[in-house]
Amino acid sequence: MTADSVRWGILATGGIAASFTADLVDLPDAEVVAVASRSEDSARAFAERFGIPRAYGTWDALARDTDVDVVYVATPHAAHRAAAGLCLEAGRDVLCEKAFTLNVREAEELVALARQHDRFLMEAMWMYCNPLIRRLTALVADGAIGEVRGVRADFGLAGPFPPAHRLRDPAQGGGALLDLGVYPVSFAQLLLGEPDGITASAVLSDEGVDLQTGAVLSWESGALATLHCSLVGATGTTASVTGSLGRIDIPEGFFHPERLVLHRAGRDPEEFVPGPADGPRSTLKHEAREVMRALRAGEKESPLVPLAGTLAVMRTLDAVRERIGVRYPGEAPGGRPEADLTGDRAPA
Structure with missing residues (x-):
């Protein structure tokens, strides 16, 4: 961070990423410095639309950009674990869209990564x-x-x-x-x-x-x-x-x-x-302001959107899915990986 602004990176270029970026550029203490997509053309078009100086065709390039203070992850939620995890491991703070992950196992992994790397992490529960x-x-x-x-x-x-x-x-x-x-x-x-x-x-x-x-x-x-x-x-x-x-x-x-x-x-x-x-x-400015306030205060999570609350919501969503019979590829009942059925991995 500089004395005047927090430098943001945007990961993904869909509708919610555009809405959030449009609000960010209106905040005097926010600076959007980079955007990444799996498509370089999409990243460049997004950068041109919002006047962003750097556009990357890979998530990894954004995660490793040391001029970025915090990354807003706006992929579909099936990719949140991979995208947010990549950024946390590279030393970036992260605001990740909701639903936070597919299941509580993935959410717990992101929280563990944030604590391991001493990074700020927050679910983008703007409500x-x-x-x-x-x-x-x-x-x-x-x-x-x-x-x-x-x-x-x-x-x-x-x-x-x-x-x-x-x-x-x-x-x-x-x-x-x-x-x-x-x-x-x-x-x-x-x-x-x-x-x-x-x-x-x-x-x-x-x-x-x-x-x-x-x-x-x-x-x-x-x-x-x-x-x-x-x-x-x-x-x-x-x-x-x-x-x-x-x-x-x-x-x-x-x-x-x-x-x-x-x-x-x-x-x-x-x-x-x-x-x-x-x-x-x-x-979406309210959640952006809260992230920047927390970063300036040296906080690793927001008291308005605490990680314990995010994990509790994910447990409830997992429980509802188990009751209605919705399971995503690679999952066993309750959001666990299929390997849990064979004892290869302890249940989350």
Whole structure:
């Protein structure tokens, strides 16, 4: 890092990489200095689009660029373990898109690599960095709605997605759960922690990935979360948190909200909206600012998106997949590698 800016590298050139880079170039203390793709032509086109000085046709070249402080990994999640691991081993700090990995085994490997190489690592769960989501968690923590009894959240897209699309490709970690369901699960666990019980049901595609999944998470406190994700129907992307004394609703876009509504008995509903300094809801700048704050503070993980929370979400996603029968190539039940079935490797 320089005194004025944090130097970013972008690994992959798809839509989410473009959205994140567009937000980065608007931040005065961020400098995008390099981009990499498996296609040199794609990397060059991306670099020209955003005025990035260096474009690489391999991930390794970016990972070994010592002028890069932190790499944003924006590949499909099936490649997160390989891409983020390469960067960590080369001494780069990493912000890795969600779902963090295909399974908890891979996630644990990345966390171990970050600690082995003394590197910063964070899942790009931008929802956790959103000012209104932070306000919601503060309201809950302050007892505004009493003890949390229930959480509900949904995220669905209309589709239809053809069989060749990455969202239906098992080799790319396809299915509604890892792409969309990670948000409802992360929302519930932000408020209640890792569940004690999990039930789930799904409709699977001919390729063996989930087209839509419903899950109920339960906690020993008596709290329940009802969660839904879909690739075959556009949902309202709404969420609510119900407590013993009231309820907080997110009327739309719960993972990047523009308003919250607090309901309490005997009082008028109270609305919360972003403050003047918060900026628009649909921005990835909040997570970029959090990464740069943590790097300047010398932190190896973010308190807003702690690695323990990321691992807990991955355990839940693995458990849901085991219950609905979705398994990716090379996996045994529960996200373990096939070698576990023969005793060649201890279960994660």
